[in-house]
Amino acid sequence: MSETAGQEAPPPEFAEIRAAIARIPRVDIAIRNTPLIEAPNLARVLGGPRIFVKRDDLTGVAFGGNKLRNLEFRLARTMQENPDVVIVGLDLQSNSARQTVGACNKLGLDTILVLEGARPNQVQGNLLVDYLLGAEVHFARDRAEQRRMLDQIAAEQRARGRRPHILNDNPMFDVASAIAYLETMMEMLEQLAAIGVRPTAFYMSSSGKGAAGFEIARKLFGGFAVHCVTATSEFDVPARTAKIANETCEALGLSLRLGAEDITNFTGFVGERYGVPSEAGNEATRLFARHEGIVLDPIYTGKAASGMVAHIRDGRFTKDDVVVFVHTGGSPAIFTWNQLWADGAGATP
Ligand SMILES: Cc1ncc(COP(=O)(O)O)c(C=O)c1O
Numbered sequence: 001m002s003e004t005a006g007q008e009a010p011p012p013e014f015a016e017i018r019a020a021i022a023r024i025p026r027v028d029i030a031i032r033n034t035p036l037i038e039a040p041n042l043a044r045v046l047g048g049p050r051i052f053v054k055r056d057d058l059t060g061v062a063f064g065g066n067k068l069r070n071l072e073f074r075l076a077r078t079m080q081e082n083p084d085v086v087i088v089g090l091d092l093q094s095n096s097a098r099q100t101v102g103a104c105n106k107l108g109l110d111t112i113l114v115l116e117g118a119r120p121n122q123v124q125g126n127l128l129v130d131y132l133l134g135a136e137v138h139f140a141r142d143r144a145e146q147r148r149m150l151d152q153i154a155a156e157q158r159a160r161g162r163r164p165h166i167l168n169d170n171p172m173f174d175v176a177s178a179i180a181y182l183e184t185m186m187e188m189l190e191q192l193a194a195i196g197v198r199p200t201a202f203y204m205s206s207s208g209k210g211a212a213g214f215e216i217a218r219k220l221f222g223g224f225a226v227h228c229v230t231a232t233s234e235f236d237v238p239a240r241t242a243k244i245a246n247e248t249c250e251a252l253g254l255s256l257r258l259g260a261e262d263i264t265n266f267t268g269f270v271g272e273r274y275g276v277p278s279e280a281g282n283e284a285t286r287l288f289a290r291h292e293g294i295v296l297d298p299i300y301t302g303k304a305a306s307g308m309v310a311h312i313r314d315g316r317f318t319k320d321d322v323v324v325f326v327h328t329g330g331s332p333a334i335f336t337w338n339q340l341w342a343d344g345a346g347a348t349p
Contacts, residue, residue: 031060062102065329092117125336181213282346297330
């Protein structure tokens with residue numbers, strides 16, 4: 001049964017979890033709640049369950065995405081040190097970097113990015129937005145050089161009388177992400193309950209952090225499956241997810257503990273490797289765009305959507321089931337991969 005006659009009250013545990021989250025320092029950055037909308041055309045084309053899309057790409061700052069939610073906790077911690085400039089080392093085309101610069105702008109902080117990779121001839125996608133947002137951007141050959149540059153730039157800033165904060169040294173990334181997505185799950189369960197719909201399964205791109213929040217929610221509230229699809233095969237995601245979930249429970253004062261066996265991850269949709277679009281991901285990206293006007297990205301959300309599409313086509317769900325796809329952002333990447341779409345990648349023959 002996916003549908004109930006009317007509106008259901010949220011489980012009593014929600015208030016308790018929200019009270020625990022409210023004890024963690026936080027700044028206001030993201031637009032919340034984000035919309036949860038039905039995708040009937042996609043459901044019809046795939047011939048499977050009802051599909052809803054959680055528009056967490058619409059969190060409102062610098063093209064939005066999942067990181068703005070966790071930045072509320074991470075930057076609250078940062079602000080306790082009273083910095084005036086945040087220095088952060090991330091990947092060349094990082095969604096996280098873009099959202100960090102946008103969030104810092106809202107807090108009146110300057111941002112210096114040290115991105116791993118060479119400056120491309122064509123500045124596109126997230127990097128283009130980083131420049132637009134006013135970040136000072138440096139490029140590092142590898143992780144080791146990136147670390148050296150973070151420390152060196154911080155020292156230079158200090159010598160100029162500024163108060164730098166290296167965000168990579170902020171210990172909250174994992175736990176803040178899990179808390180943010182535990183909260184997002186409660187938000188979605190309430191949105192679904194308000195329209196009398198019971199979810200069967202949630203699909204999301206996650207390599208451990210957001211997934212940890214969803215798995216905690218599943219253990220606490222039950223009644224639905226969490227299907228996180230990884231964008232990388234570089235590490236043991238279930239073990240990492242369980243570790244982050246347990247650190248998060250500890251931070252929130254919850255007695256719950258999870259093991260790797262509690263985590264359902266789908267690692268089979270990465271394609272060639274992290275950061276390289278897959279054919280199935282491109283097709284899923286096209287399907288969302290063509291039938292619902294929703295723009296995914298070929299690195300994270302497109303691949304996660306390809307997992308959901310494959311499972312629906314495999315007949316895992318009935319027409320009475322309800323599947324929720326969580327759009328975690330990342331759409332500026334379509335411009336980085338512009339030739340793909342111009343060449344018709346993912347188009348159904
Ligand atoms: C668009 C998008 N989706 C999902 C993820 C995965 O998030 P996490 O592994 O932190 O849950 C990322 C991470 O950078 C992302 O940029």
